[in-house]
Amino acid sequence: MPQKAIAKSAETRARILEAALRTFRERGFEGATMREIAAAAGMATGAAYYYFESKEAIVMAFYQRAQEEMGPGVEESLARSRTLEARVRGIITAKLEYFLPNRPLMSALTAHVDPTHPLSPFSEQTQPIREHDLAHFERAVGESQLRLPKNIAPYLPRLLWLYQMGVLLFWVYDRSRDQQRTAVLLEKTLKMIVIGVRMAGLPFLRPVHRLAGELLETLYGKA
Amino acid sequence: MPQKAIAKSAETRARILEAALRTFRERGFEGATMREIAAAAGMATGAAYYYFESKEAIVMAFYQRAQEEMGPGVEESLARSRTLEARVRGIITAKLEYFLPNRPLMSALTAHVDPTHPLSPFSEQTQPIREHDLAHFERAVGESQLRLPKNIAPYLPRLLWLYQMGVLLFWVYDRSRDQQRTAVLLEKTLKMIVIGVRMAGLPFLRPVHRLAGELLETLYGKA
DNA sequence: GGTTGTAGTTGAACGTGTTCAAATGCGTTG
DNA sequence: CAACGCATTTGAACACGTTCAACTACAACC
Numbered sequence: 001m002p003q004k005a006i007a008k009s010a011e012t013r014a015r016i017l018e019a020a021l022r023t024f025r026e027r028g029f030e031g032a033t034m035r036e037i038a039a040a041a042g043m044a045t046g047a048a049y050y051y052f053e054s055k056e057a058i059v060m061a062f063y064q065r066a067q068e069e070m071g072p073g074v075e076e077s078l079a080r081s082r083t084l085e086a087r088v089r090g091i092i093t094a095k096l097e098y099f100l101p102n103r104p105l106m107s108a109l110t111a112h113v114d115p116t117h118p119l120s121p122f123s124e125q126t127q128p129i130r131e132h133d134l135a136h137f138e139r140a141v142g143e144s145q146l147r148l149p150k151n152i153a154p155y156l157p158r159l160l161w162l163y164q165m166g167v168l169l170f171w172v173y174d175r176s177r178d179q180q181r182t183a184v185l186l187e188k189t190l191k192m193i194v195i196g197v198r199m200a201g202l203p204f205l206r207p208v209h210r211l212a213g214e215l216l217e218t219l220y221g222k223a
Numbered sequence: 224m225p226q227k228a229i230a231k232s233a234e235t236r237a238r239i240l241e242a243a244l245r246t247f248r249e250r251g252f253e254g255a256t257m258r259e260i261a262a263a264a265g266m267a268t269g270a271a272y273y274y275f276e277s278k279e280a281i282v283m284a285f286y287q288r289a290q291e292e293m294g295p296g297v298e299e300s301l302a303r304s305r306t307l308e309a310r311v312r313g314i315i316t317a318k319l320e321y322f323l324p325n326r327p328l329m330s331a332l333t334a335h336v337d338p339t340h341p342l343s344p345f346s347e348q349t350q351p352i353r354e355h356d357l358a359h360f361e362r363a364v365g366e367s368q369l370r371l372p373k374n375i376a377p378y379l380p381r382l383l384w385l386y387q388m389g390v391l392l393f394w395v396y397d398r399s400r401d402q403q404r405t406a407v408l409l410e411k412t413l414k415m416i417v418i419g420v421r422m423a424g425l426p427f428l429r430p431v432h433r434l435a436g437e438l439l440e441t442l443y444g445k446a
Numbered sequence: 447g448g449t450t451g452t453a454g455t456t457g458a459a460c461g462t463g464t465t466c467a468a469a470t471g472c473g474t475t476g
Numbered sequence: 477c478a479a480c481g482c483a484t485t486t487g488a489a490c491a492c493g494t495t496c497a498a499c500t501a502c503a504a505c506c
Contacts, residue, residue, distance in 0.1 A: 008454095009453080009454085012454085033491080033492065033493085034492080034493060034494080035491095035492085035493095043455070043456085044455060044456045044457060045456085045457070045493095045494090046455070046456060046457070046458095046494085046495080046496080047454075047455055047456075049493090049494065049495075050453090050454065050455075054493080054494080055493065055494090107337055110336060111334070111335070111336065111337065112334070113333060113334065113336070113392060113396070114330055114334065114396060115396055116396075169336060173336070173337060173338050173339070181441055181442065184437075184438065184441045184442075185438065185441070185442070188434045188435075188437060188438040188441075189438065191434050192431060192434050192435065192438075195430060195431055195434075207418060208415060208418055211411045211414055211415050211418075212411075212415065214407075214411060215407065215408065215411040215412065215415075218404060218407045218408070218411075219404065219408070232483080232484085235484090256461085256462070256463085257462085257463060257464080258461095258462090258463095266485070266486085267485060267486045267487060268463095268464090268486085268487070269464085269465080269466080269485070269486060269487070269488095270484075270485055270486075272463090272464065272465075273483090273484065273485075277463080277464080278463065278464090
């Protein structure tokens with residue numbers, strides 16, 4: 001396939017994605033039909049399936065594009081702040097701000113906890129996406145000097161990633177005005193995390209370290 | 224409607240539930256069709272919808288029945304143990320054991336995080352079920368003397384309920400042999416919870432109490 | 447410039463959960 | 477016992493996501 005055709009193919013794909021996002025915003029994810037989306041993109045129903053495996057896969061494509069577009073913003077935010085708290089806050093708020101116009105749509109992604117479902121945030125298929133996100137937290141942790149017990153430290157980025165998933169999930173369904181409850185959740189828990197990390201060095205917490213370390217090793221495998 | 228008719232109606236409902244569970248076990252939740260379930264119950268497709276709002280509502284009915292049937296077992300377990308750890312463990316393991324034969328089916332219930340979805344564990348519609356479950360943890364907490372900060376204590380049962388939901392969720396998708404990973408998760412986290420509760424009285428943890436208290440108040444409302 | 451292969455496109459068809467107007471029972475009433 | 481009313485039952489119809497065999501367009505090749 002020549003360059004030109006590749007470009008055209010990518011353009012068609014993008015056109016469907018655009019039409020889908022428009023339709024999702026108007027009718028919601030459930031309310032929008034594939035027939036309608038395809039029509040809005042100026043093509044027959046089946047065509048959409050040539051470019052996307054499923055209706056939900058369109059949302060995943062949106063998330064993937066978001067990841068790319070958010071990259072620079074996150075980089076900048078990381079460069080601007082030194083403390084773990086500020087860095088993690090930066091990553092999460094950047095994400096939430098980006099997704100804000102399509103907030104209800106995100107429920108289509110967070111809906112799948114089943115790790116065998118292709119679109120679950122925990123599935124094999126989404127591993128590349130997950131690792132891309134994880135990299136942010138690795139950078140956030142890596143360049144700040146923390147005194148964490150050796151048996152926990154390797155898991156901190158993954159724990160923070162999980163934490164961020166939780167915040168995102170809460171945010172998606174947060175019905176308070178301007179998602180103020182999410183703001184509170186984020187601020188308070190960030191502070192608690194910071195205190196927790198700071199206290200992690202204290203020797204009398206050894207029993208907790210041991211338990212946490214063993215647990216993490218079981219769940220994530222030796223690290 | 225006379226007594227006899229009520230009994231017959233309940234019996235038909237039960238027959239559909241039985242047929243559904245049989246079919247779910249054979250084909251899985253997705254694989255089982257309403258047509259098949261209705262046929263297995265010896266009736267037309269539409270009849271099932273006279274008794275159940277949806278396919279998923281059948282699973283919810285199963286959960287509801289489970290709650291009733293598990294009641295005595297949980298009571299007994301609570302009567303047998305004194306420490307918070309043993310009590311919470313008792314409640315959770317009783318549940319997991321009960322659900323074991325239909326474990327894959329539970330994914331149909333844990334699938335909905337959306338609190339606006341009628342079948343979400345967080346929805347308005349499931350509030351009675353939730354409060355029934357909550358009562359177990361209130362009993363588990365109530366009769367053990369704990370020294371918890373006043374601003375956190377009222378929320379402990381709800382926090383434990385949430386914890387139990389997490390364990391259940393993990394268990395449903397746990398692919399390790401005999402769900403051994405869940406066993407590890409449960410044991411380690413239980414011990415961490417106990418240590419956490421014990422340490423909660425220490426004065427230098429005041430900042431954490433304050434944060435936690437404020438957060439819980441925002442999320443659950445004044446208590 | 448014709449031929450051929452492949453990327454892209456079409457819309458009907460499939461199987462699903464769910465709805466619903468109509469039919470059927472069945473206990474109660476006059 | 478006939479007539480009524482209501483709970484129950486029926487199965488066709490609907491709308492949806494998805495599949496697919498057939499068709500089209502276009503670039504590469506001889």
